Amino acid sequence: MLRRRMGRPGLVGTMARTAVVAGTATAVAGNVQRRQQTRADNKAAEEAESFQQEQAYQEPAPVAPAAPAPSPPAESSQDVMLEQLAKLGQLKQAGLIDDAEFSAAKAKVLGI
Known part of the structure; x- marks a missing residue:
């Protein structure tokens, strides 16, 4: 029968935990970055659309x-x-x- 070691994890356990934490942080950062980029793209598209609408309304009638x-x-x-x-x-x-x-x-x- 194997005895379980109690206390601090060994080197492999520490490396595994670090890998999980780093992977989670990378995934969260990637999601945040994608969300921010999507918001920026949507805002730019809305501004371009509103600019085009303003230009359509502001075109002077030919004199x-x-x-x-x-x-x-x-x-x-x-x-x-x-x-x-x-x-x-x-x-x-x-x-x-x-x-x-x-x-x-x-x-x-x-x-x-």
């Missing part, structure tokens, strides 16, 4: 380009031409017309 000023009659005075050029400059500064539209309208006003 029709402002019609260029009508060409002045041949007998118009310089005051009328200057007034039209000033209005075109204001439209350009306000961003309602771009450089190409401004140049085309200016050429019409000046009769070029």
Whole structure:
């Protein structure tokens, strides 16, 4: 009959216990890391989705380009031409017309 040893475990018992503790700690740490990564991925996906929804709501409606000023009659005075050029400059500064539209309208006003 074998006698059981009482007291502290031997070298093999200590190694076995250490292996179990280390394995458990590794498994728990892996689970925690996977859970945190899943939460981060879900949060990133939600933020991307909400960003896309915000972008869809914030897209500005296309603005029709402002019609260029009508060409002045041949007998118009310089005051009328200057007034039209000033209005075109204001439209350009306000961003309602771009450089190409401004140049085309200016050429019409000046009769070029």
